[in-house]
Amino acid sequence: MRLRGRKNIKESLERQPELVVLEPQQWKGHWHEFFGNDRPIHVELGMGKGQFISRMSGNNPDINYIGMDIYDELLRRGSDKARLVWQELGQDRVPNLALVRGNAEYLELMFDQGELARIYLNFSDPWPKSKHGRRRLTHPRFLMKYKQALDDYGEIHFKTDSLTLFEFSLNSFSETGLQMRNISLHLHRERIRDDLVMTEYETKFVGLGQPIYRLEAVIGEKALHDYRIQVAEERQAESRRGGVKETAPE
Ligand SMILES: C[S@@+](CC[C@H](N)C(=O)[O-])C[C@H]1O[C@@H](n2cnc3c(N)ncnc32)[C@H](O)[C@@H]1O
Structure with missing residues:
Protein backbone atom coordinates (compact mmCIF):
# COMPACT_ATOMS: atom_id res chain seq x y z
CA MET A 1 0.00 0.00 0.00
CA ARG A 2 2.78 2.38 1.02
CA LEU A 3 4.72 1.40 -2.07
CA ARG A 4 1.76 2.11 -4.34
CA GLY A 5 1.38 5.49 -2.67
CA ARG A 6 5.02 6.30 -3.37
CA LYS A 7 4.66 5.18 -6.99
CA ASN A 8 1.64 7.46 -7.44
CA ILE A 9 3.52 10.39 -5.98
CA LYS A 10 6.50 9.79 -8.26
CA GLU A 11 4.25 9.51 -11.32
CA SER A 12 2.39 12.67 -10.36
CA LEU A 13 5.69 14.58 -10.04
CA GLU A 14 7.03 13.23 -13.33
CA ARG A 15 3.89 14.42 -15.10
CA GLN A 16 4.65 18.07 -14.23
CA PRO A 17 8.17 18.85 -15.52
CA GLU A 18 7.20 22.51 -16.14
CA LEU A 19 6.65 22.90 -12.36
CA VAL A 20 8.49 20.07 -10.56
CA VAL A 21 12.24 19.63 -11.01
CA LEU A 22 13.56 16.30 -9.75
CA GLU A 23 17.15 16.73 -11.01
CA PRO A 24 17.91 20.40 -10.19
CA GLN A 25 21.65 20.06 -10.83
CA GLN A 26 20.79 19.87 -14.56
CA TRP A 27 19.69 23.52 -14.41
CA LYS A 28 22.73 24.88 -12.60
CA GLY A 29 23.71 28.14 -14.30
CA HIS A 30 20.63 27.94 -16.58
CA TRP A 31 17.68 28.67 -14.30
CA HIS A 32 16.77 31.71 -16.38
CA GLU A 33 16.24 29.34 -19.30
CA PHE A 34 13.93 27.23 -17.16
CA PHE A 35 11.80 30.31 -16.43
CA GLY A 36 12.24 31.80 -19.90
CA ASN A 37 13.25 35.25 -18.62
CA ASP A 38 15.98 37.14 -16.73
CA ARG A 39 13.97 38.08 -13.66
CA PRO A 40 15.48 37.69 -10.17
CA ILE A 41 15.25 34.26 -8.54
CA HIS A 42 14.16 33.84 -4.91
CA VAL A 43 14.50 30.43 -3.23
CA GLU A 44 12.88 28.99 -0.10
CA LEU A 45 15.02 26.23 1.41
CA GLY A 46 12.73 23.72 3.16
CA MET A 47 9.40 24.86 1.72
CA GLY A 48 7.29 22.18 3.47
CA LYS A 49 3.80 22.03 1.94
CA GLY A 50 4.51 25.10 -0.18
CA GLN A 51 2.01 27.66 1.13
CA PHE A 52 4.56 30.48 1.38
CA ILE A 53 6.33 29.97 -1.94
CA SER A 54 3.03 29.44 -3.84
CA ARG A 55 1.48 32.62 -2.47
CA MET A 56 4.68 34.60 -3.05
CA SER A 57 4.70 33.47 -6.68
CA GLY A 58 1.07 34.54 -7.12
CA ASN A 59 1.64 37.90 -5.41
CA ASN A 60 4.83 38.76 -7.32
CA PRO A 61 4.64 37.63 -10.96
CA ASP A 62 7.81 39.64 -11.80
CA ILE A 63 9.96 37.41 -9.63
CA ASN A 64 10.88 33.78 -10.24
CA TYR A 65 10.54 31.47 -7.24
CA ILE A 66 12.04 28.14 -6.35
CA GLY A 67 10.71 26.06 -3.45
CA MET A 68 13.10 23.32 -2.34
CA ASP A 69 12.47 20.34 -0.11
CA ILE A 70 13.85 16.88 0.42
CA TYR A 71 10.56 14.96 0.30
CA ASP A 72 8.56 13.97 -2.79
CA GLU A 73 5.29 14.04 -0.85
CA LEU A 74 5.90 17.70 0.02
CA LEU A 75 6.66 18.50 -3.63
CA ARG A 76 3.34 16.90 -4.58
CA ARG A 77 1.44 18.90 -2.00
CA GLY A 78 3.32 22.03 -3.06
CA SER A 79 2.37 21.48 -6.69
CA ASP A 80 -1.33 21.18 -5.75
CA LYS A 81 -1.10 24.34 -3.68
CA ALA A 82 0.68 26.31 -6.43
CA ARG A 83 -1.89 25.29 -9.06
CA LEU A 84 -4.71 26.31 -6.72
CA VAL A 85 -3.18 29.74 -6.09
CA TRP A 86 -2.79 30.37 -9.83
CA GLN A 87 -6.25 28.98 -10.64
CA GLU A 88 -7.67 31.56 -8.24
CA LEU A 89 -5.79 34.15 -10.31
CA GLY A 90 -7.46 32.79 -13.45
CA GLN A 91 -4.47 30.89 -14.87
CA ASP A 92 -4.17 27.16 -15.43
CA ARG A 93 -0.37 27.20 -15.49
CA VAL A 94 2.15 28.38 -12.90
CA PRO A 95 4.52 30.68 -14.81
CA ASN A 96 7.15 31.73 -12.23
CA LEU A 97 7.68 28.83 -9.83
CA ALA A 98 9.80 25.69 -9.73
CA LEU A 99 9.41 23.09 -6.99
CA VAL A 100 12.71 21.37 -6.59
CA ARG A 101 13.68 18.10 -4.93
CA GLY A 102 16.95 18.96 -3.28
CA ASN A 103 18.99 19.20 -0.12
CA ALA A 104 20.40 22.59 0.91
CA GLU A 105 23.55 20.69 1.80
CA TYR A 106 24.32 20.48 -1.94
CA LEU A 107 23.28 24.01 -2.91
CA GLU A 108 26.46 24.60 -4.91
CA LEU A 109 25.58 21.67 -7.20
CA MET A 110 22.24 23.31 -8.08
CA PHE A 111 23.09 27.02 -8.39
CA ASP A 112 25.97 28.88 -9.96
CA GLN A 113 27.78 31.70 -8.23
CA GLY A 114 25.50 34.75 -8.06
CA GLU A 115 22.52 32.96 -9.63
CA LEU A 116 20.08 33.83 -6.82
CA ALA A 117 18.79 37.15 -5.52
CA ARG A 118 17.20 36.01 -2.27
CA ILE A 119 17.08 33.00 0.04
CA TYR A 120 14.21 32.43 2.45
CA LEU A 121 14.72 30.23 5.52
CA ASN A 122 11.31 29.75 7.08
CA PHE A 123 11.00 27.69 10.26
CA SER A 124 14.05 25.61 9.43
CA ASP A 125 14.48 22.51 11.57
CA PRO A 126 15.99 23.77 14.87
CA TRP A 127 18.19 20.70 15.60
CA PRO A 128 18.11 21.52 19.35
CA LYS A 129 20.98 19.25 20.42
CA SER A 130 24.25 21.18 20.21
CA LYS A 131 26.02 18.12 18.73
CA HIS A 132 23.72 18.62 15.67
CA GLY A 133 24.55 22.34 15.32
CA ARG A 134 26.26 21.82 11.94
CA ARG A 135 22.93 20.65 10.47
CA ARG A 136 21.15 23.95 11.22
CA LEU A 137 20.53 25.83 7.98
CA THR A 138 21.94 29.00 9.57
CA HIS A 139 25.25 27.39 10.55
CA PRO A 140 28.20 29.43 9.17
CA ARG A 141 29.04 26.62 6.73
CA PHE A 142 25.58 27.04 5.14
CA LEU A 143 25.84 30.85 5.22
CA MET A 144 29.04 30.58 3.17
CA LYS A 145 27.17 28.51 0.58
CA TYR A 146 24.37 31.12 0.44
CA LYS A 147 26.93 33.91 0.02
CA GLN A 148 28.34 32.13 -3.02
CA ALA A 149 24.96 31.56 -4.65
CA LEU A 150 23.64 35.11 -4.06
CA ASP A 151 24.15 38.02 -6.45
CA ASP A 152 25.14 41.68 -5.83
CA TYR A 153 21.68 42.45 -4.45
CA GLY A 154 21.51 39.20 -2.47
CA GLU A 155 19.63 38.93 0.83
CA ILE A 156 18.61 36.19 3.27
CA HIS A 157 15.24 36.43 5.04
CA PHE A 158 14.93 34.18 8.06
CA LYS A 159 12.04 33.50 10.44
CA THR A 160 11.53 30.94 13.16
CA ASP A 161 9.53 30.17 16.29
CA SER A 162 12.63 28.76 18.01
CA LEU A 163 14.41 31.18 20.34
CA THR A 164 17.35 28.76 20.58
CA LEU A 165 17.75 28.64 16.79
CA PHE A 166 17.36 32.41 16.53
CA GLU A 167 20.02 33.01 19.19
CA PHE A 168 22.36 30.57 17.45
CA SER A 169 21.66 32.25 14.11
CA LEU A 170 22.36 35.79 15.37
CA ASN A 171 25.83 34.61 16.40
CA SER A 172 26.27 32.72 13.17
CA PHE A 173 25.34 35.71 10.96
CA SER A 174 27.57 37.93 13.05
CA GLU A 175 30.56 35.51 12.89
CA THR A 176 30.16 35.35 9.13
CA GLY A 177 30.32 39.16 8.97
CA LEU A 178 26.83 39.56 7.52
CA GLN A 179 24.92 42.82 7.94
CA MET A 180 21.62 42.16 9.71
CA ARG A 181 18.61 44.46 9.60
CA ASN A 182 14.91 44.52 10.56
CA ILE A 183 15.51 42.19 13.50
CA SER A 184 12.26 41.33 15.27
CA LEU A 185 11.71 39.31 18.44
CA HIS A 186 7.92 39.30 17.96
CA LEU A 187 7.03 39.84 14.32
CA HIS A 188 3.25 39.97 14.80
CA ARG A 189 3.25 41.79 18.16
CA GLU A 190 1.21 44.81 17.03
CA ARG A 191 -0.64 43.36 14.06
CA ILE A 192 -0.51 40.30 11.86
CA ARG A 193 2.17 41.07 9.24
CA ASP A 194 0.31 39.33 6.43
CA ASP A 195 2.16 41.58 3.97
CA LEU A 196 5.11 39.20 4.57
CA VAL A 197 3.06 36.07 3.68
CA MET A 198 2.72 33.45 6.39
CA THR A 199 4.00 29.89 6.14
CA GLU A 200 2.11 26.81 7.39
CA TYR A 201 4.25 26.60 10.53
CA GLU A 202 3.90 30.31 11.15
CA THR A 203 0.09 30.15 10.95
CA LYS A 204 0.16 27.35 13.52
CA PHE A 205 2.51 29.08 15.97
CA VAL A 206 0.81 32.46 15.67
CA GLY A 207 -2.50 30.69 16.44
CA LEU A 208 -0.89 29.37 19.63
CA GLY A 209 0.14 32.92 20.58
CA GLN A 210 3.88 32.22 20.20
CA PRO A 211 6.29 34.97 19.13
CA ILE A 212 7.93 34.73 15.72
CA TYR A 213 11.57 35.80 15.43
CA ARG A 214 12.74 37.30 12.17
CA LEU A 215 15.73 38.98 10.57
CA GLU A 216 17.06 39.93 7.17
CA ALA A 217 20.72 39.73 6.19
CA VAL A 218 22.09 41.95 3.46
CA ILE A 219 24.76 40.07 1.51
CA GLY A 220 25.44 41.49 -1.94
C1 LIG B 1 9.76 22.76 9.94
S1 LIG B 1 9.46 22.56 8.26
C2 LIG B 1 9.01 24.21 7.71
C3 LIG B 1 8.23 24.21 6.43
C4 LIG B 1 7.84 25.58 5.88
N1 LIG B 1 8.99 26.37 5.52
C5 LIG B 1 6.98 26.34 6.86
O1 LIG B 1 7.47 27.32 7.42
O2 LIG B 1 5.82 25.99 7.03
C6 LIG B 1 11.11 22.38 7.63
C7 LIG B 1 11.16 21.83 6.23
O3 LIG B 1 12.51 21.85 5.80
C8 LIG B 1 12.79 20.67 5.06
N2 LIG B 1 14.25 20.48 5.15
C9 LIG B 1 14.95 20.12 6.25
N3 LIG B 1 16.27 20.07 5.98
C10 LIG B 1 16.42 20.42 4.67
C11 LIG B 1 17.52 20.54 3.79
N4 LIG B 1 18.76 20.28 4.22
N5 LIG B 1 17.29 20.89 2.51
C12 LIG B 1 16.04 21.12 2.07
N6 LIG B 1 14.94 21.03 2.85
C13 LIG B 1 15.12 20.68 4.14
C14 LIG B 1 11.96 19.61 5.76
O4 LIG B 1 11.71 18.51 4.91
C15 LIG B 1 10.70 20.39 6.11
O5 LIG B 1 9.74 20.32 5.08
Missing part, protein backbone atom coordinates in the same frame (compact mmCIF):
# COMPACT_ATOMS: atom_id res chain seq x y z
CA GLU A 221 27.77 44.49 -2.34
CA LYS A 222 25.15 46.61 -4.08
CA ALA A 223 22.48 45.70 -1.51
CA LEU A 224 24.91 46.67 1.26
CA HIS A 225 25.71 49.97 -0.43
CA ASP A 226 22.00 50.81 -0.83
CA TYR A 227 21.31 49.81 2.77
CA ARG A 228 24.09 52.05 4.14
CA ILE A 229 22.84 55.01 2.13
CA GLN A 230 19.30 54.40 3.39
CA VAL A 231 20.47 54.26 7.02
CA ALA A 232 22.55 57.43 6.62
CA GLU A 233 19.58 59.27 5.10
CA GLU A 234 17.30 58.11 7.89
CA ARG A 235 19.81 59.29 10.51
CA GLN A 236 20.09 62.67 8.82
CA ALA A 237 16.31 63.08 8.64
CA GLU A 238 16.04 62.04 12.29
CA SER A 239 18.64 64.54 13.42
CA ARG A 240 16.98 67.31 11.37
CA ARG A 241 13.68 66.54 13.11
CA GLY A 242 15.22 66.33 16.59
CA GLY A 243 17.90 68.95 16.04
CA VAL A 244 20.57 66.46 17.16
CA LYS A 245 23.62 66.02 14.97
CA GLU A 246 24.46 62.36 14.55
CA THR A 247 27.26 60.67 12.70
CA ALA A 248 26.24 58.48 9.77
CA PRO A 249 27.65 54.93 9.78
CA GLU A 250 30.49 54.31 7.33
Whole structure:
Protein backbone atom coordinates (compact mmCIF):
# COMPACT_ATOMS: atom_id res chain seq x y z
CA MET A 1 0.00 0.00 0.00
CA ARG A 2 2.78 2.38 1.02
CA LEU A 3 4.72 1.40 -2.07
CA ARG A 4 1.76 2.11 -4.34
CA GLY A 5 1.38 5.49 -2.67
CA ARG A 6 5.02 6.30 -3.37
CA LYS A 7 4.66 5.18 -6.99
CA ASN A 8 1.64 7.46 -7.44
CA ILE A 9 3.52 10.39 -5.98
CA LYS A 10 6.50 9.79 -8.26
CA GLU A 11 4.25 9.51 -11.32
CA SER A 12 2.39 12.67 -10.36
CA LEU A 13 5.69 14.58 -10.04
CA GLU A 14 7.03 13.23 -13.33
CA ARG A 15 3.89 14.42 -15.10
CA GLN A 16 4.65 18.07 -14.23
CA PRO A 17 8.17 18.85 -15.52
CA GLU A 18 7.20 22.51 -16.14
CA LEU A 19 6.65 22.90 -12.36
CA VAL A 20 8.49 20.07 -10.56
CA VAL A 21 12.24 19.63 -11.01
CA LEU A 22 13.56 16.30 -9.75
CA GLU A 23 17.15 16.73 -11.01
CA PRO A 24 17.91 20.40 -10.19
CA GLN A 25 21.65 20.06 -10.83
CA GLN A 26 20.79 19.87 -14.56
CA TRP A 27 19.69 23.52 -14.41
CA LYS A 28 22.73 24.88 -12.60
CA GLY A 29 23.71 28.14 -14.30
CA HIS A 30 20.63 27.94 -16.58
CA TRP A 31 17.68 28.67 -14.30
CA HIS A 32 16.77 31.71 -16.38
CA GLU A 33 16.24 29.34 -19.30
CA PHE A 34 13.93 27.23 -17.16
CA PHE A 35 11.80 30.31 -16.43
CA GLY A 36 12.24 31.80 -19.90
CA ASN A 37 13.25 35.25 -18.62
CA ASP A 38 15.98 37.14 -16.73
CA ARG A 39 13.97 38.08 -13.66
CA PRO A 40 15.48 37.69 -10.17
CA ILE A 41 15.25 34.26 -8.54
CA HIS A 42 14.16 33.84 -4.91
CA VAL A 43 14.50 30.43 -3.23
CA GLU A 44 12.88 28.99 -0.10
CA LEU A 45 15.02 26.23 1.41
CA GLY A 46 12.73 23.72 3.16
CA MET A 47 9.40 24.86 1.72
CA GLY A 48 7.29 22.18 3.47
CA LYS A 49 3.80 22.03 1.94
CA GLY A 50 4.51 25.10 -0.18
CA GLN A 51 2.01 27.66 1.13
CA PHE A 52 4.56 30.48 1.38
CA ILE A 53 6.33 29.97 -1.94
CA SER A 54 3.03 29.44 -3.84
CA ARG A 55 1.48 32.62 -2.47
CA MET A 56 4.68 34.60 -3.05
CA SER A 57 4.70 33.47 -6.68
CA GLY A 58 1.07 34.54 -7.12
CA ASN A 59 1.64 37.90 -5.41
CA ASN A 60 4.83 38.76 -7.32
CA PRO A 61 4.64 37.63 -10.96
CA ASP A 62 7.81 39.64 -11.80
CA ILE A 63 9.96 37.41 -9.63
CA ASN A 64 10.88 33.78 -10.24
CA TYR A 65 10.54 31.47 -7.24
CA ILE A 66 12.04 28.14 -6.35
CA GLY A 67 10.71 26.06 -3.45
CA MET A 68 13.10 23.32 -2.34
CA ASP A 69 12.47 20.34 -0.11
CA ILE A 70 13.85 16.88 0.42
CA TYR A 71 10.56 14.96 0.30
CA ASP A 72 8.56 13.97 -2.79
CA GLU A 73 5.29 14.04 -0.85
CA LEU A 74 5.90 17.70 0.02
CA LEU A 75 6.66 18.50 -3.63
CA ARG A 76 3.34 16.90 -4.58
CA ARG A 77 1.44 18.90 -2.00
CA GLY A 78 3.32 22.03 -3.06
CA SER A 79 2.37 21.48 -6.69
CA ASP A 80 -1.33 21.18 -5.75
CA LYS A 81 -1.10 24.34 -3.68
CA ALA A 82 0.68 26.31 -6.43
CA ARG A 83 -1.89 25.29 -9.06
CA LEU A 84 -4.71 26.31 -6.72
CA VAL A 85 -3.18 29.74 -6.09
CA TRP A 86 -2.79 30.37 -9.83
CA GLN A 87 -6.25 28.98 -10.64
CA GLU A 88 -7.67 31.56 -8.24
CA LEU A 89 -5.79 34.15 -10.31
CA GLY A 90 -7.46 32.79 -13.45
CA GLN A 91 -4.47 30.89 -14.87
CA ASP A 92 -4.17 27.16 -15.43
CA ARG A 93 -0.37 27.20 -15.49
CA VAL A 94 2.15 28.38 -12.90
CA PRO A 95 4.52 30.68 -14.81
CA ASN A 96 7.15 31.73 -12.23
CA LEU A 97 7.68 28.83 -9.83
CA ALA A 98 9.80 25.69 -9.73
CA LEU A 99 9.41 23.09 -6.99
CA VAL A 100 12.71 21.37 -6.59
CA ARG A 101 13.68 18.10 -4.93
CA GLY A 102 16.95 18.96 -3.28
CA ASN A 103 18.99 19.20 -0.12
CA ALA A 104 20.40 22.59 0.91
CA GLU A 105 23.55 20.69 1.80
CA TYR A 106 24.32 20.48 -1.94
CA LEU A 107 23.28 24.01 -2.91
CA GLU A 108 26.46 24.60 -4.91
CA LEU A 109 25.58 21.67 -7.20
CA MET A 110 22.24 23.31 -8.08
CA PHE A 111 23.09 27.02 -8.39
CA ASP A 112 25.97 28.88 -9.96
CA GLN A 113 27.78 31.70 -8.23
CA GLY A 114 25.50 34.75 -8.06
CA GLU A 115 22.52 32.96 -9.63
CA LEU A 116 20.08 33.83 -6.82
CA ALA A 117 18.79 37.15 -5.52
CA ARG A 118 17.20 36.01 -2.27
CA ILE A 119 17.08 33.00 0.04
CA TYR A 120 14.21 32.43 2.45
CA LEU A 121 14.72 30.23 5.52
CA ASN A 122 11.31 29.75 7.08
CA PHE A 123 11.00 27.69 10.26
CA SER A 124 14.05 25.61 9.43
CA ASP A 125 14.48 22.51 11.57
CA PRO A 126 15.99 23.77 14.87
CA TRP A 127 18.19 20.70 15.60
CA PRO A 128 18.11 21.52 19.35
CA LYS A 129 20.98 19.25 20.42
CA SER A 130 24.25 21.18 20.21
CA LYS A 131 26.02 18.12 18.73
CA HIS A 132 23.72 18.62 15.67
CA GLY A 133 24.55 22.34 15.32
CA ARG A 134 26.26 21.82 11.94
CA ARG A 135 22.93 20.65 10.47
CA ARG A 136 21.15 23.95 11.22
CA LEU A 137 20.53 25.83 7.98
CA THR A 138 21.94 29.00 9.57
CA HIS A 139 25.25 27.39 10.55
CA PRO A 140 28.20 29.43 9.17
CA ARG A 141 29.04 26.62 6.73
CA PHE A 142 25.58 27.04 5.14
CA LEU A 143 25.84 30.85 5.22
CA MET A 144 29.04 30.58 3.17
CA LYS A 145 27.17 28.51 0.58
CA TYR A 146 24.37 31.12 0.44
CA LYS A 147 26.93 33.91 0.02
CA GLN A 148 28.34 32.13 -3.02
CA ALA A 149 24.96 31.56 -4.65
CA LEU A 150 23.64 35.11 -4.06
CA ASP A 151 24.15 38.02 -6.45
CA ASP A 152 25.14 41.68 -5.83
CA TYR A 153 21.68 42.45 -4.45
CA GLY A 154 21.51 39.20 -2.47
CA GLU A 155 19.63 38.93 0.83
CA ILE A 156 18.61 36.19 3.27
CA HIS A 157 15.24 36.43 5.04
CA PHE A 158 14.93 34.18 8.06
CA LYS A 159 12.04 33.50 10.44
CA THR A 160 11.53 30.94 13.16
CA ASP A 161 9.53 30.17 16.29
CA SER A 162 12.63 28.76 18.01
CA LEU A 163 14.41 31.18 20.34
CA THR A 164 17.35 28.76 20.58
CA LEU A 165 17.75 28.64 16.79
CA PHE A 166 17.36 32.41 16.53
CA GLU A 167 20.02 33.01 19.19
CA PHE A 168 22.36 30.57 17.45
CA SER A 169 21.66 32.25 14.11
CA LEU A 170 22.36 35.79 15.37
CA ASN A 171 25.83 34.61 16.40
CA SER A 172 26.27 32.72 13.17
CA PHE A 173 25.34 35.71 10.96
CA SER A 174 27.57 37.93 13.05
CA GLU A 175 30.56 35.51 12.89
CA THR A 176 30.16 35.35 9.13
CA GLY A 177 30.32 39.16 8.97
CA LEU A 178 26.83 39.56 7.52
CA GLN A 179 24.92 42.82 7.94
CA MET A 180 21.62 42.16 9.71
CA ARG A 181 18.61 44.46 9.60
CA ASN A 182 14.91 44.52 10.56
CA ILE A 183 15.51 42.19 13.50
CA SER A 184 12.26 41.33 15.27
CA LEU A 185 11.71 39.31 18.44
CA HIS A 186 7.92 39.30 17.96
CA LEU A 187 7.03 39.84 14.32
CA HIS A 188 3.25 39.97 14.80
CA ARG A 189 3.25 41.79 18.16
CA GLU A 190 1.21 44.81 17.03
CA ARG A 191 -0.64 43.36 14.06
CA ILE A 192 -0.51 40.30 11.86
CA ARG A 193 2.17 41.07 9.24
CA ASP A 194 0.31 39.33 6.43
CA ASP A 195 2.16 41.58 3.97
CA LEU A 196 5.11 39.20 4.57
CA VAL A 197 3.06 36.07 3.68
CA MET A 198 2.72 33.45 6.39
CA THR A 199 4.00 29.89 6.14
CA GLU A 200 2.11 26.81 7.39
CA TYR A 201 4.25 26.60 10.53
CA GLU A 202 3.90 30.31 11.15
CA THR A 203 0.09 30.15 10.95
CA LYS A 204 0.16 27.35 13.52
CA PHE A 205 2.51 29.08 15.97
CA VAL A 206 0.81 32.46 15.67
CA GLY A 207 -2.50 30.69 16.44
CA LEU A 208 -0.89 29.37 19.63
CA GLY A 209 0.14 32.92 20.58
CA GLN A 210 3.88 32.22 20.20
CA PRO A 211 6.29 34.97 19.13
CA ILE A 212 7.93 34.73 15.72
CA TYR A 213 11.57 35.80 15.43
CA ARG A 214 12.74 37.30 12.17
CA LEU A 215 15.73 38.98 10.57
CA GLU A 216 17.06 39.93 7.17
CA ALA A 217 20.72 39.73 6.19
CA VAL A 218 22.09 41.95 3.46
CA ILE A 219 24.76 40.07 1.51
CA GLY A 220 25.44 41.49 -1.94
CA GLU A 221 27.77 44.49 -2.34
CA LYS A 222 25.15 46.61 -4.08
CA ALA A 223 22.48 45.70 -1.51
CA LEU A 224 24.91 46.67 1.26
CA HIS A 225 25.71 49.97 -0.43
CA ASP A 226 22.00 50.81 -0.83
CA TYR A 227 21.31 49.81 2.77
CA ARG A 228 24.09 52.05 4.14
CA ILE A 229 22.84 55.01 2.13
CA GLN A 230 19.30 54.40 3.39
CA VAL A 231 20.47 54.26 7.02
CA ALA A 232 22.55 57.43 6.62
CA GLU A 233 19.58 59.27 5.10
CA GLU A 234 17.30 58.11 7.89
CA ARG A 235 19.81 59.29 10.51
CA GLN A 236 20.09 62.67 8.82
CA ALA A 237 16.31 63.08 8.64
CA GLU A 238 16.04 62.04 12.29
CA SER A 239 18.64 64.54 13.42
CA ARG A 240 16.98 67.31 11.37
CA ARG A 241 13.68 66.54 13.11
CA GLY A 242 15.22 66.33 16.59
CA GLY A 243 17.90 68.95 16.04
CA VAL A 244 20.57 66.46 17.16
CA LYS A 245 23.62 66.02 14.97
CA GLU A 246 24.46 62.36 14.55
CA THR A 247 27.26 60.67 12.70
CA ALA A 248 26.24 58.48 9.77
CA PRO A 249 27.65 54.93 9.78
CA GLU A 250 30.49 54.31 7.33
C1 LIG B 1 9.76 22.76 9.94
S1 LIG B 1 9.46 22.56 8.26
C2 LIG B 1 9.01 24.21 7.71
C3 LIG B 1 8.23 24.21 6.43
C4 LIG B 1 7.84 25.58 5.88
N1 LIG B 1 8.99 26.37 5.52
C5 LIG B 1 6.98 26.34 6.86
O1 LIG B 1 7.47 27.32 7.42
O2 LIG B 1 5.82 25.99 7.03
C6 LIG B 1 11.11 22.38 7.63
C7 LIG B 1 11.16 21.83 6.23
O3 LIG B 1 12.51 21.85 5.80
C8 LIG B 1 12.79 20.67 5.06
N2 LIG B 1 14.25 20.48 5.15
C9 LIG B 1 14.95 20.12 6.25
N3 LIG B 1 16.27 20.07 5.98
C10 LIG B 1 16.42 20.42 4.67
C11 LIG B 1 17.52 20.54 3.79
N4 LIG B 1 18.76 20.28 4.22
N5 LIG B 1 17.29 20.89 2.51
C12 LIG B 1 16.04 21.12 2.07
N6 LIG B 1 14.94 21.03 2.85
C13 LIG B 1 15.12 20.68 4.14
C14 LIG B 1 11.96 19.61 5.76
O4 LIG B 1 11.71 18.51 4.91
C15 LIG B 1 10.70 20.39 6.11
O5 LIG B 1 9.74 20.32 5.08
